[in-house]
Amino acid sequence: MWKFGVKTHFIAELQSLSEGERVKIAGWVYRKSELGGIVFIRLRDSTGVVQVVVKEGEASKEDVERARSAGIEASIVVEGRVKRDPRSPTGIELVASRVTVVGESPDFPIKPDSGEEFLLDNRHLHIRTTRMRNALMIRREVLRATEEWFIKNGFVRVEGPTFVGAAVEGGATLFEVPYFNRKAYLTQSSQFYLEAAIFSFENVYTIQPSFRAEKSRTRRHLTEFWHAEAEMAWADLNGMMDVVESLIRYIAEKVVERAGHILESLGRRFELPEGRFPRITYDEALEIAKRKGVLIEWGEDFGTEAERAISLEFDLPVFVTRYPKKAKAFYHKPDPERPDVVLCADLLAPEGIGEIVGGGQRIESLEELLSRINEEGLNPRDYEWYLDLRRYGSVPHSGFGLGIERTIRWITALPHIRDAIPFPRTPTRLYP
Numbered sequence: 001m002w003k004f005g006v007k008t009h010f011i012a013e014l015q016s017l018s019e020g021e022r023v024k025i026a027g028w029v030y031r032k033s034e035l036g037g038i039v040f041i042r043l044r045d046s047t048g049v050v051q052v053v054v055k056e057g058e059a060s061k062e063d064v065e066r067a068r069s070a071g072i073e074a075s076i077v078v079e080g081r082v083k084r085d086p087r088s089p090t091g092i093e094l095v096a097s098r099v100t101v102v103g104e105s106p107d108f109p110i111k112p113d114s115g116e117e118f119l120l121d122n123r124h125l126h127i128r129t130t131r132m133r134n135a136l137m138i139r140r141e142v143l144r145a146t147e148e149w150f151i152k153n154g155f156v157r158v159e160g161p162t163f164v165g166a167a168v169e170g171g172a173t174l175f176e177v178p179y180f181n182r183k184a185y186l187t188q189s190s191q192f193y194l195e196a197a198i199f200s201f202e203n204v205y206t207i208q209p210s211f212r213a214e215k216s217r218t219r220r221h222l223t224e225f226w227h228a229e230a231e232m233a234w235a236d237l238n239g240m241m242d243v244v245e246s247l248i249r250y251i252a253e254k255v256v257e258r259a260g261h262i263l264e265s266l267g268r269r270f271e272l273p274e275g276r277f278p279r280i281t282y283d284e285a286l287e288i289a290k291r292k293g294v295l296i297e298w299g300e301d302f303g304t305e306a307e308r309a310i311s312l313e314f315d316l317p318v319f320v321t322r323y324p325k326k327a328k329a330f331y332h333k334p335d336p337e338r339p340d341v342v343l344c345a346d347l348l349a350p351e352g353i354g355e356i357v358g359g360g361q362r363i364e365s366l367e368e369l370l371s372r373i374n375e376e377g378l379n380p381r382d383y384e385w386y387l388d389l390r391r392y393g394s395v396p397h398s399g400f401g402l403g404i405e406r407t408i409r410w411i412t413a414l415p416h417i418r419d420a421i422p423f424p425r426t427p428t429r430l431y432p
């Protein structure tokens with residue numbers, strides 16, 4: 001890790017040092033107590049926490065006073081010597097010879113009993129807490145593994161724009177923004193742009209934010225979420241599901257391998273059981289939901305409750321395929337054997353989490369796509385360029401979008417999706 005001259009070691013590096021070695025560390029006051037004139041500071045940096053002992057004799061009276069006055073979350077630099085101490089949780093302590101307060105912190109607002117809304121209003125400070133840092137480290141590993149899988153498998157990264165002119169996933173959740181003397185929207189998905197890019201690179205992906213004006217305030221909706229999307233030329237629905245399954249397994253494996261201890265600190269035992277992910281149809285899923293008392297008319301999309309009921313039937317993520325045409329966006333390819341359903345698949349994560357991936361096979365014929373656009377009452381002129389992709393060298397292709405925060409929520413079992421992102425955006429949250 002980079003060091004910038006202020007410190008000689010990160011806290012995690014102290015473990016390997018021997019008794020008496022002199023070091024200089026820097027960080028933030030995590031806890032503080034005093035006993036018989038000796039000040040004990042639990043100091044944290046990005047790598048860990050160590051107990052610092054500040055007492056007269058080893059340090060000056062002024063140093064002890066500075067340590068005593070440092071508030072929770074004050075930033076300090078400590079010079080001292082390593083002391084091996086079997087009683088301390090890390091087996092090591094630092095006996096200070098010098099304490100410098102760099103930034104004071106008179107009364108840090110985050111307290112153990114702070115309420116949820118207060119913590120959200122103070123998110124910029126809350127992200128310093130152990131729980132939030134753990135959640136964000138899992139996020140880091142999920143994003144890293146996702147990108148890694150795509151790179152290892154030869155996918156080319158291509159970003160879509162954030163300002164777009166038309167809906168991908170239906171008008172109801174579009175965010176409208178003024179764009180000079182016109183209207184623009186914030187992208188709901190980069191799918192159409194990835195579809196354009198398959199003609200150059202065949203297998204493509206992106207990881208970027210998508211926006212949905214979801215008025216529903218649920219534990220699994222954000223208005224701004226990170227979307228890992230992929231599009232594959234020549235892939236059919238099954239090929240697409242094979243890609244998703246491999247990607248999800250890789251993410252689960254790497255997060256456990258690299259951050260299993262962090263999941264444990266979050267109180268989470270996570271393990272993805274062996275075996276292929278089951279693939280069931282919408283009709284079969286509907287039966288499961290019915291059996292569990294969630295009544296849905298054939299043709300409706302599943303809501304949170306139905307997805308929860310269905311996913312609780314399986315200990316692995318389950319693909320639900322072939323939804324009714326009218327429940328899905330216009331670009332999905334109707335099943336040639338049964339044109340009232342489409343060749344799509346949603347992946348529902350277990351433990352009641354529900355949908356984390358949505359995707360499927362796309363309509364590749366110009367006539368069919370045009371007729372679906374008209375059927376849905378959309379304006380074909382808004383989709384001219386998208387239609388071109390069917391005019392010039394069209395190929396069968398499939399793709400999907402994976403919600404990064406929903407995946408994190410599943411892996412961590414965090415109760416709310418907002419803790420899977422540093423600065424969540426929901427209908428009522430635009431600050432900080």
Ligand code: NSS
Nearest residue numbers: 189191221222225229356357358359399400401403
């Ligand atoms: O609407 S999706 O099901 N599908 C698409 O957007 C496709 N155009 C993706 C594609 O094929 N390239 O959204 C995909 C995933 C969904 O399964 C969720 O995991 C996530 O995106 N998603 C969300 N996460 C958090 N909050 C909200 N509001 C949200 N909406 C979708």
